[in-house]
Amino acid sequence: MWRIKWLTTLLWVVVVSSCIKPYDPVIETNDEKKYVVTGRITDAEGFQEVHISLSSPVSAPAYRPVKDCYVSISDQSGKQFVLSEAEDGIYRVWMEAADLKAGNVFSLSITTPDGKQLQSGNDTLTESPQIDSVYYFVEKLPTAVPGIVDKGARFCVDLDATGSKSRYFKWEVTETWEYHAAHPVEFYYDGGFNAVIPPDFSNKKCWLTNEVKNVFTLSTSSLSENTYRQFPLHFVNGQTSRLGICYSILVRQFSINEAAFEYWEKVRINNQEQGGLYEKQPLAIKGNIRNLTDPGNEVLGFFYAAAVS
Helix, strand or coil: CHHHHHHHHHHHHHHHHHHCCCCCCCCCHHHHCCEEEEEEEECCCEEEEEEEEECCCCCCCCCEECCCCEEEEEECCCCEEEEEEEECCEEEEEECHHHCCCCCEEEEEEECCCCCEEEECCEECCCCCCCCEEEEEEEEEECCCCCCEEEEEEEEEEEECCCCCCCEEEEEEEEEEEEECCCCEEEEECCCEEEEEEEECCCCEEEEEEECCCCEEEECCCCCCCEEEEEEEEEEECCCHHHCCEEEEEEEEEECCHHHHHHHHHHHHHHHCCCCCCCCCCCCCCCCEEECCCCCCCCEEEEEEEEEC
């Protein structure tokens, strides 16, 4: 009997000591200093924006903006639009509607402070159909606890692109909701505590705006008709305060090309369909921006043209 107990104890010690093992990926130094470029041209008159940063080590993730770049956008006629640095690593230029017609071709050029020349591929502006409709319905989602569900609002969009050549679409959602402070302002501190008499209720009603981080992409290239009904957007859990008083969403529908769709579809899959023990490996995502000065040093990100509704 003592041998069985001894073997059982030994087996338990071996299993416990071998289940958890830290994994430190071997990442080359160059891979921790890649340029990351994101930006797009839309057919809406206004500021067009490009973000430039550097990748960071896995052990210390951080946003590392690249300042003092020379950034320009060119069209098929050779006209150049030079972007100015609005914030660290964020570059903007105002473009008129006359320069943003369907069929115009655009490319992005960047000169970094250390002299690196980055260049995107060409992309063509297409026409975008108008958003058909946006709505929600009550949905119940299963949880990790058997018999317990999350009840909330599932937002959806309908697509009707009949007569349009566009077959690839991307949606972005901005949510805004009203919330109320639980208590009025009764004291304030300026080196000492001061009473507010009567209590101040003026800041009780507040609004908060947030960009939904999910990626929403759809291709109708394999469908007989260029329409789609009840395309799911985000889900808002009814247990949160967001649906308590007043809630709204702003939906932007982008008509994009096939290359941009494939890029964002891979981003969506990596962000939203990973995490389980038996999930597939993350997809390798290749952008459309090249480092002309150092071709062996990959540039992350994508620059594209998109019509917006």
